[in-house]
Amino acid sequence: MISQQLNDSITRVGPDSAAGAVLRCYWQPAALIEELEYQNPAPVNLLGERLALWRDDTGSFVLAARKAEAGEPSVYHPGPEQIEAEPGGAVYPVVEKKGVVFAYLGDGPVPEFPNLDCFRADDSHVFAFKGLWECNWLQALEIGIDPAHASFLHRFLEDEDPDEGYGKQFRDQVANTNIPMTRVLREFPRPQIEVDETNYGLKITALRHLENGQTHVRVTNQIFPEAICIPMSREMTITQWHVPVDDETCYWMTMFTSFRDPVNKALMREQRLEEHVLPTYAPLKHKGNHYGYDPKEQESVTYTGMGLDINVHDQWAVEGMGAIQDRTQEHLGRSDVAIIRYRRMLREAIAALDRGDRDALPMQGEETSGIIGPLSNDTIAPTANWSGASREADLERRSGCPWDASV
Template sequence: MLSAADNDLLTRTGAGTPMGQFFRRFWQPVALSRELPEPDGAPLRVNIMGERLVAFRNSDGVVGLVDARCPHRGADLYFGRNESCAIRCVFHGWQFDIQGRPVELPNVPPDASYHDTLRLKAYPTREYGEVVWAYMGPEPWGRDLPEVPQLEFGSLPASHRFVTKKLQECNWAQSIEGALDTSHFSFLHMPAPCVRSNENPDAPADEKRLRWIREDPLPEFSILDHEVGFVVGGARRADGGTRYWRSAQFALPSHSTTPSTLPGETHFGYTWVPIDDESCWIYTYAWNPDRPLTDDERAKFSEGHGVIAEVDARFFPIRNRANEYLIDRTHQKHISYTGVRGVAEQDAMIQDSQGRIHDRTQEHLSASDAAVVRFRRTVLAGAKALARGVEPEAPRKHEAYRLRSGSWFASEGVSFDQVMLERFGDAVGHVPAAAREPAPAMK
């Protein structure tokens, strides 16, 4: 369990909080590129870590991210005009460029100091992997900004990836803890005990893997640290005296990858971005480094499949807190363990059920919570160090974010780092240098 003070430190990401300052040292996803499809198009509301912002793609195609409130009298710039490489408030015509500099102040005398001194809060952006990223740290327009983390999905041609997001109605930390907790797979995502996986259309893996996960609900955990986080492995008993290993990555401050992928299969990953302390966006991406995704795969992902939730046009999950995730008790009795359709939706249901902000002072952890404990220690240590004036090193190691995880089989007695070497050619899952060049785009 955590103390009340540490639980508060972990979960609060507003601008004046230690964790909020830590998060702001890293580039954060703020929108999907397709949400801002054209220059001079409609602005987009962006709420992140308690800040109300507006994004707009200017006349040159560059995304601006600025304070939602006009500094004149606080009108909402979401209703503004996106024109002439700047956002214009429709109240009195004040206009600002993507760096927050005034372009035109029609009702201000030409010799007034406002023209030189007034600034609208603005953050620099980059686009990588069909995601708009923003840097919200100190001196955001300085020359020495870190690079966007080079997560592998973004380095590949667009044909090899699918990127989306979904709203999560709870604090960011308990949601990422759910993703790092591989032991819950023995229950939460299982078919009902009386059902074989091939009789359950919602089953998230093949029958053998599901059987091994179900039959061994207490995996043996190993954790290896690396320069931007850690990788966790869970070993379960498999057939023929072998062990079935599942590995998952955590990278600072809030990136993770899923553990099930076998060679040749598609990888999945997430990035959690706090909206406020009681909700977050989960950016979810699927990628295959070896081949383009098929039309059938894209269709499934678009409709919701596995860890990719079914969402509406606003990226709000169809099955959510308000409608009790459309839980079907008959389905729960006869088909699935939860009665809720979809792996992503099952995760959301249980994470939301912990409360808007989980009270970690009341929990009783076990050995299977090793990755959750390491996650907490890692991010708390980073936030506390920054509060003492020690800047995090991970934002400057953008290449180290090219990480993979997934499944493998090994004999008894084989160590986790050896498993990772056999599976990925690297002891902690770095993408081998030979694989870092993007695959050729398919015509």
């Protein structure tokens, strides 16, 4: 457990907050380009600031502070005629990456982008989407760096045909086997977890030791300050930011990256629009309708009884903690090692900024553009050489990629 003062310092995101100062040292995914199809200018609510995004006469993106009405809700979509730039307000640097507009809201030097797979893949191999969660960004991030939760929260009680699971996480077979990923998670729920610090954040390895000297290796990553990179299937990864709207609301902003075939963007968008409403990208399942809970489904299909979309399972878990999780009452255990290590990194970054040492933060130096990957996959490997075999499986996948995925 931690003190209330510390919990406030690592969760609050306003301009004068400790964690907010760290987040403002990095590019933040502000909006999907497609949002300008609904409203131009479009409202952007980011890090507690009310902004407007539009294209100017040259086609360039502009992000500026906008006038906000008294009592305006954090997720509010006024019509274009109601959106006005704040006279004399800040205008922020923006960059478009694979259908997402990134913004830099900080002072000082603008950082480089790391050369992550989601940024260097061909446009045809990346699909972006987002969704709204009514909770603080940190608890949204922390569920993504907890490898053990998938065996319970996302437990499927029956295995469906993997060929019908395109665009859905955990619905594939484990690489080089005919074992459904859902079965591995269900039958081996308590992984051994190893965490390594990297130049981008954390590499998190979950080991589920099977029979006959074999181990299922699942490598995921925390990309500082608020992103994760995880395997979605044998051929696709997810890079997902947990973007603060304000202290009590956030968006998950995700880039799906394919190593082999072009992404079926129309299908993946259709799948996600079945669960979300535009233009807010709010989920159709929420606290007001009990996240679609069905006790009959829970009896034989899923652990939660809340449908097959794992985003709904995560949403229920993180929103159920309250708008800002009360960490003064928590008791972390062995499986929370990645959460513990991440909080230490965040606190060290806060302390570094307090003493004026921004260079001590991850991905703030000249070497940032040289950060590539990261490795993120599922595979079955000999227990005696799981680390080397996992890397070889990743290199094999990259070697046949139509875009430059070399590491």
